[in-house]
Amino acid sequence: MGDSQSTSTGADTDADKSSFEVSELRSKILEIARNTELDPPEKNLRIQALYSEKGKTCVEQANVDEDEAAAADSSEQPEYPPCSHYKRNCYIVAKCCNKPFACRLCHNENARGHEINRFETEAMICRKCGKKQEVSSHCVSPDCSWKETFYFCEVCRFWSDDVEKDVFHCPDCGICRRGKKEDYEHCNGCKLCLPHSLYAEHTCTDAENNCAICGEYLQDSTIEVNLLRCGHSLHSSCYQNALQQNLFHCPLCRKSFLNPAEFAAQAVRSDRILSEFHMPEEFQDFTAKITCNDCNQTSETPFHFMGHKCQHCSSFNTVVLSRYKAPRSES
Incomplete structure:
Protein backbone atom coordinates (compact mmCIF):
# COMPACT_ATOMS: atom_id res chain seq x y z
CA MET A 1 0.00 0.00 0.00
CA GLY A 2 2.87 2.31 0.89
CA ASP A 3 4.66 1.69 -2.38
CA SER A 4 1.42 2.16 -4.30
CA GLN A 5 0.76 5.49 -2.56
CA SER A 6 4.31 6.70 -3.21
CA THR A 7 4.16 5.79 -6.89
CA SER A 8 0.82 7.56 -7.32
CA THR A 9 2.16 10.77 -5.74
CA GLY A 10 5.21 10.80 -7.99
CA ALA A 11 3.06 10.36 -11.09
CA ASP A 12 0.84 13.26 -10.04
CA THR A 13 3.90 15.46 -9.55
CA ASP A 14 5.23 14.66 -13.02
CA ALA A 15 1.81 15.28 -14.55
CA ASP A 16 1.50 18.62 -12.78
CA LYS A 17 4.96 19.65 -14.02
CA SER A 18 4.12 18.63 -17.57
CA SER A 19 0.80 20.46 -17.41
CA PHE A 20 2.55 23.58 -16.13
CA GLU A 21 5.11 23.47 -18.96
CA VAL A 22 2.37 23.06 -21.57
CA SER A 23 0.39 25.94 -20.08
CA GLU A 24 3.52 28.10 -19.96
CA LEU A 25 4.34 27.31 -23.60
CA ARG A 26 0.81 28.13 -24.71
CA SER A 27 0.96 31.43 -22.86
CA LYS A 28 4.26 32.37 -24.49
CA ILE A 29 3.01 31.47 -27.97
CA LEU A 30 -0.17 33.51 -27.50
CA GLU A 31 1.85 36.39 -26.08
CA ILE A 32 3.96 36.47 -29.25
CA ALA A 33 0.86 36.26 -31.45
CA ARG A 34 -0.71 39.21 -29.64
CA ASN A 35 2.36 41.44 -29.82
CA THR A 36 1.49 44.32 -32.17
CA GLU A 37 5.13 45.46 -32.22
CA LEU A 38 6.15 42.37 -34.23
CA ASP A 39 5.49 41.72 -37.89
CA PRO A 40 4.31 38.21 -39.01
CA PRO A 41 7.78 36.89 -40.03
CA GLU A 42 9.26 37.89 -36.67
CA LYS A 43 6.37 36.23 -34.83
CA ASN A 44 6.97 32.98 -36.72
CA LEU A 45 10.70 33.02 -35.89
CA ARG A 46 10.07 33.51 -32.19
CA ILE A 47 7.42 30.79 -32.03
CA GLN A 48 9.76 28.37 -33.85
CA ALA A 49 12.47 29.20 -31.33
CA LEU A 50 10.11 28.25 -28.52
CA TYR A 51 9.32 24.94 -30.24
CA SER A 52 13.01 24.09 -30.49
CA GLU A 53 13.48 24.65 -26.76
CA LYS A 54 10.69 22.23 -25.73
CA GLY A 55 10.24 18.52 -26.25
CA LYS A 56 8.00 17.16 -29.01
CA THR A 57 5.38 15.91 -26.54
CA CYS A 58 5.15 19.27 -24.82
CA VAL A 59 4.76 21.08 -28.14
CA GLU A 60 2.05 18.71 -29.33
CA GLN A 61 0.14 19.09 -26.08
CA ALA A 62 0.37 22.87 -26.31
CA ASN A 63 -1.53 22.53 -29.61
CA VAL A 64 -1.71 26.22 -30.51
CA ASP A 65 -2.51 26.09 -34.21
CA GLU A 66 -2.33 28.96 -36.69
CA ASP A 67 -6.05 29.66 -36.50
CA GLU A 68 -5.96 30.04 -32.73
CA ALA A 69 -2.89 32.26 -32.87
CA ALA A 70 -4.48 34.42 -35.57
CA ALA A 71 -7.67 34.68 -33.55
CA ALA A 72 -5.68 35.70 -30.50
CA ASP A 73 -3.78 38.24 -32.58
CA SER A 74 -6.94 39.85 -33.97
CA SER A 75 -8.88 39.69 -30.71
CA GLU A 76 -6.14 41.30 -28.67
CA GLN A 77 -5.10 43.93 -31.20
CA PRO A 78 -6.31 47.30 -29.89
CA GLU A 79 -9.65 48.38 -31.29
CA TYR A 80 -9.44 52.05 -32.28
CA PRO A 81 -12.61 54.04 -33.01
CA PRO A 82 -13.15 54.63 -36.73
CA CYS A 83 -12.03 58.03 -37.96
CA SER A 84 -14.90 60.41 -38.62
CA HIS A 85 -12.63 63.00 -40.23
CA TYR A 86 -10.54 61.29 -42.91
CA LYS A 87 -10.47 58.16 -45.03
CA ARG A 88 -7.06 56.51 -44.62
CA ASN A 89 -5.27 53.20 -44.06
CA ASP A 161 -7.62 57.99 -49.63
CA ASP A 162 -10.78 59.94 -50.42
CA VAL A 163 -10.52 60.28 -54.19
CA GLU A 164 -13.45 62.72 -54.24
CA LYS A 165 -11.61 65.32 -52.14
CA ASP A 166 -8.62 67.11 -53.64
CA VAL A 167 -5.88 68.25 -51.26
CA PHE A 168 -2.71 70.29 -51.75
CA HIS A 169 0.08 71.54 -49.50
CA CYS A 170 0.62 75.30 -49.37
CA PRO A 171 4.19 76.12 -48.27
CA ASP A 172 3.15 79.68 -47.35
CA CYS A 173 0.28 78.53 -45.13
CA GLY A 174 2.51 75.72 -43.86
CA ILE A 175 -0.33 73.20 -43.93
CA CYS A 176 -2.45 71.20 -46.37
CA ARG A 177 -5.57 72.76 -47.86
CA ARG A 178 -8.71 71.34 -49.44
CA GLY A 179 -9.12 71.82 -53.19
CA LYS A 180 -6.91 71.97 -56.27
CA LYS A 181 -3.75 74.05 -56.03
CA GLU A 182 -4.33 75.70 -59.41
CA ASP A 183 -7.69 77.09 -58.23
CA TYR A 184 -6.24 79.06 -55.31
CA GLU A 185 -3.88 81.93 -54.65
CA HIS A 186 -2.16 82.58 -51.33
CA CYS A 187 -2.67 85.95 -49.62
CA ASN A 188 0.17 86.90 -47.29
CA GLY A 189 -2.04 89.46 -45.54
CA CYS A 190 -4.83 87.03 -44.72
CA LYS A 191 -2.47 84.04 -44.42
CA LEU A 192 -5.05 82.08 -46.39
CA CYS A 193 -5.41 80.49 -49.80
CA LEU A 194 -8.30 82.16 -51.61
CA PRO A 195 -10.13 81.22 -54.80
CA HIS A 196 -9.08 83.36 -57.75
CA SER A 197 -12.63 84.76 -57.91
CA LEU A 198 -12.26 86.27 -54.41
CA TYR A 199 -8.59 87.21 -54.37
CA ALA A 200 -8.71 90.42 -56.43
CA GLU A 201 -11.51 92.16 -54.51
CA HIS A 202 -11.30 90.71 -51.00
CA THR A 203 -10.62 92.77 -47.88
CA CYS A 204 -7.51 91.53 -46.08
CA THR A 205 -7.87 90.42 -42.49
CA ASP A 206 -5.69 88.49 -40.09
CA ALA A 207 -6.53 84.81 -40.42
CA GLU A 208 -5.13 84.14 -36.93
CA ASN A 209 -8.64 84.47 -35.55
CA ASN A 210 -11.75 82.47 -34.81
CA CYS A 211 -15.04 81.91 -36.59
CA ALA A 212 -17.23 84.93 -35.89
CA ILE A 213 -20.14 82.64 -35.00
CA CYS A 214 -18.89 79.46 -33.28
CA GLY A 215 -15.53 80.80 -32.07
CA GLU A 216 -13.44 77.88 -33.41
CA TYR A 217 -9.89 78.60 -34.60
CA LEU A 218 -9.99 78.91 -38.38
CA GLN A 219 -6.40 78.58 -39.58
CA ASP A 220 -6.30 74.79 -39.44
CA SER A 221 -10.03 74.11 -39.71
CA THR A 222 -11.07 71.15 -41.84
CA ILE A 223 -14.30 72.97 -42.76
CA GLU A 224 -14.32 75.36 -45.69
CA VAL A 225 -14.01 79.01 -44.64
CA ASN A 226 -16.15 81.85 -46.04
CA LEU A 227 -14.38 85.20 -46.23
CA LEU A 228 -16.98 87.92 -45.72
CA ARG A 229 -17.08 91.29 -47.51
CA CYS A 230 -16.21 93.01 -44.24
CA GLY A 231 -13.02 90.96 -43.94
CA HIS A 232 -14.11 88.64 -41.14
CA SER A 233 -14.43 84.90 -41.64
CA LEU A 234 -16.95 82.15 -40.94
CA HIS A 235 -17.12 78.42 -41.40
CA SER A 236 -19.22 77.69 -44.47
CA SER A 237 -21.50 75.58 -42.26
CA CYS A 238 -21.95 78.46 -39.79
CA TYR A 239 -22.65 80.79 -42.72
CA GLN A 240 -25.40 78.53 -44.07
CA ASN A 241 -26.93 78.07 -40.61
CA ALA A 242 -27.04 81.85 -40.16
CA LEU A 243 -28.85 82.32 -43.48
CA GLN A 244 -31.40 79.65 -42.53
CA GLN A 245 -32.12 81.61 -39.33
CA ASN A 246 -32.47 84.90 -41.27
CA LEU A 247 -29.24 86.31 -39.87
CA PHE A 248 -27.55 88.30 -42.60
CA HIS A 249 -24.87 90.37 -40.86
CA CYS A 250 -21.47 89.72 -39.31
CA PRO A 251 -21.70 89.22 -35.52
CA LEU A 252 -18.49 91.22 -35.03
CA CYS A 253 -19.02 94.38 -37.08
CA ARG A 254 -22.70 93.95 -38.04
CA LYS A 255 -22.05 94.58 -41.73
CA SER A 256 -24.10 92.53 -44.18
CA PHE A 257 -22.31 89.42 -45.36
CA LEU A 258 -24.54 88.80 -48.37
CA ASN A 259 -22.99 89.01 -51.81
CA PRO A 260 -24.36 91.72 -54.16
CA ALA A 261 -26.94 89.42 -55.77
CA GLU A 262 -28.17 88.12 -52.40
CA PHE A 263 -28.14 91.67 -51.04
CA ALA A 264 -30.41 92.92 -53.85
CA ALA A 265 -32.79 89.98 -53.49
CA GLN A 266 -33.05 90.55 -49.74
CA ALA A 267 -33.85 94.24 -50.30
CA VAL A 268 -36.69 93.31 -52.68
CA ARG A 269 -38.14 90.87 -50.11
CA SER A 270 -37.94 93.48 -47.35
CA ASP A 271 -39.63 96.12 -49.53
CA ARG A 272 -42.47 93.69 -50.21
CA ILE A 273 -42.91 92.92 -46.50
CA LEU A 274 -43.11 96.63 -45.66
CA SER A 275 -45.69 97.25 -48.36
CA GLU A 276 -47.86 94.36 -47.18
CA PHE A 277 -47.77 95.25 -43.49
CA HIS A 278 -49.73 98.41 -42.67
CA MET A 279 -48.78 100.32 -39.55
CA PRO A 280 -51.44 101.13 -36.95
CA GLU A 281 -52.90 104.60 -37.44
CA GLU A 282 -51.27 106.01 -34.30
CA PHE A 283 -47.79 105.25 -35.74
CA GLN A 284 -48.35 106.26 -39.34
CA ASP A 285 -47.04 109.79 -38.87
CA PHE A 286 -43.79 108.80 -37.16
CA THR A 287 -40.38 109.23 -38.80
CA ALA A 288 -37.27 107.28 -37.76
CA LYS A 289 -33.74 108.62 -37.80
CA ILE A 290 -31.50 105.66 -38.63
CA THR A 291 -27.85 104.77 -39.08
CA CYS A 292 -26.77 102.14 -41.58
CA ASN A 293 -24.36 99.38 -40.53
CA ASP A 294 -23.28 98.89 -44.15
CA CYS A 295 -22.52 102.42 -45.41
CA ASN A 296 -22.25 104.09 -41.97
CA GLN A 297 -24.46 107.00 -43.04
CA THR A 298 -27.57 108.39 -41.36
CA SER A 299 -30.91 109.11 -42.95
CA GLU A 300 -34.59 109.44 -42.18
CA THR A 301 -37.36 107.08 -43.24
CA PRO A 302 -40.95 106.32 -42.20
CA PHE A 303 -41.02 104.42 -38.92
CA HIS A 304 -42.05 100.79 -39.37
CA PHE A 305 -42.19 97.75 -37.10
CA MET A 306 -40.78 95.48 -39.84
CA GLY A 307 -37.60 97.42 -40.61
CA HIS A 308 -36.09 100.60 -41.98
CA LYS A 309 -34.46 101.12 -45.34
CA CYS A 310 -31.28 103.17 -45.67
CA GLN A 311 -31.90 106.07 -48.04
CA HIS A 312 -28.29 105.95 -49.29
CA CYS A 313 -27.54 102.27 -50.08
CA SER A 314 -31.01 100.65 -49.77
CA SER A 315 -29.81 98.31 -47.02
CA PHE A 316 -32.20 97.23 -44.30
CA ASN A 317 -29.27 96.56 -41.96
CA THR A 318 -30.01 99.69 -39.96
CA VAL A 319 -30.41 100.86 -36.36
CA VAL A 320 -33.00 103.38 -35.17
CA LEU A 321 -31.37 106.31 -33.40
CA SER A 322 -34.58 108.17 -32.63
CA ARG A 323 -38.10 108.70 -33.84
CA TYR A 324 -40.44 111.64 -33.91
CA LYS A 325 -43.94 112.38 -35.00
CA ALA A 326 -44.08 114.69 -37.96
CA PRO A 327 -46.67 117.46 -37.60
CA ARG A 328 -49.63 117.12 -39.90
CA SER A 329 -49.75 119.80 -42.54
CA GLU A 330 -52.68 122.21 -42.30
CA SER A 331 -54.89 121.93 -45.35
Missing part, protein backbone atom coordinates in the same frame (compact mmCIF):
# COMPACT_ATOMS: atom_id res chain seq x y z
CA CYS A 90 -3.28 53.98 -40.94
CA TYR A 91 -3.34 55.24 -37.39
CA ILE A 92 -0.84 57.81 -36.19
CA VAL A 93 1.18 57.33 -33.01
CA ALA A 94 1.18 60.67 -31.21
CA LYS A 95 4.69 61.58 -30.13
CA CYS A 96 3.37 63.68 -27.25
CA CYS A 97 1.72 60.75 -25.46
CA ASN A 98 2.92 57.72 -27.46
CA LYS A 99 -0.64 56.55 -28.07
CA PRO A 100 -2.33 55.59 -31.36
CA PHE A 101 -5.15 57.67 -32.80
CA ALA A 102 -7.03 57.61 -36.08
CA CYS A 103 -5.90 61.18 -36.87
CA ARG A 104 -4.73 64.39 -35.18
CA LEU A 105 -8.31 65.60 -34.73
CA CYS A 106 -9.29 62.34 -33.02
CA HIS A 107 -6.31 62.88 -30.70
CA ASN A 108 -7.33 66.43 -29.82
CA GLU A 109 -10.92 65.36 -29.18
CA ASN A 110 -9.92 62.53 -26.82
CA ALA A 111 -6.57 63.43 -25.24
CA ARG A 112 -6.67 65.45 -22.05
CA GLY A 113 -4.74 68.62 -21.40
CA HIS A 114 -2.81 68.92 -24.64
CA GLU A 115 -2.98 69.00 -28.43
CA ILE A 116 -0.85 67.13 -30.92
CA ASN A 117 1.90 68.71 -32.99
CA ARG A 118 1.13 67.13 -36.35
CA PHE A 119 4.61 67.84 -37.73
CA GLU A 120 6.34 65.80 -35.00
CA THR A 121 4.55 62.51 -35.73
CA GLU A 122 7.20 59.84 -36.39
CA ALA A 123 5.32 56.53 -36.30
CA MET A 124 2.16 55.00 -37.69
CA ILE A 125 0.26 51.70 -37.43
CA CYS A 126 -1.02 50.05 -40.59
CA ARG A 127 -4.75 49.33 -40.51
CA LYS A 128 -4.31 46.33 -42.81
CA CYS A 129 -1.65 44.31 -40.99
CA GLY A 130 -1.22 46.11 -37.67
CA LYS A 131 2.51 46.74 -38.14
CA LYS A 132 3.94 49.73 -36.29
CA GLN A 133 6.49 51.56 -38.44
CA GLU A 134 8.00 54.89 -39.35
CA VAL A 135 5.79 57.41 -41.13
CA SER A 136 5.48 56.57 -44.82
CA SER A 137 3.05 56.92 -47.71
CA HIS A 138 2.23 53.20 -47.44
CA CYS A 139 3.01 50.09 -45.38
CA VAL A 140 6.59 48.82 -45.68
CA SER A 141 5.65 45.22 -44.88
CA PRO A 142 6.14 43.13 -48.07
CA ASP A 143 3.13 40.96 -47.22
CA CYS A 144 0.73 43.87 -46.63
CA SER A 145 -1.90 44.93 -49.17
CA TRP A 146 -1.51 48.68 -48.47
CA LYS A 147 0.86 49.71 -51.26
CA GLU A 148 -0.20 53.26 -52.15
CA THR A 149 -2.06 56.34 -50.89
CA PHE A 150 -4.15 58.76 -52.92
CA TYR A 151 -2.57 61.76 -51.15
CA PHE A 152 0.29 61.87 -48.64
CA CYS A 153 2.09 64.93 -47.25
CA GLU A 154 5.37 64.19 -45.52
CA VAL A 155 5.45 67.69 -43.97
CA CYS A 156 2.01 67.60 -42.37
CA ARG A 157 2.00 63.83 -41.76
CA PHE A 158 -1.32 63.70 -43.60
CA TRP A 159 -2.88 60.78 -45.49
CA SER A 160 -6.09 60.75 -47.53
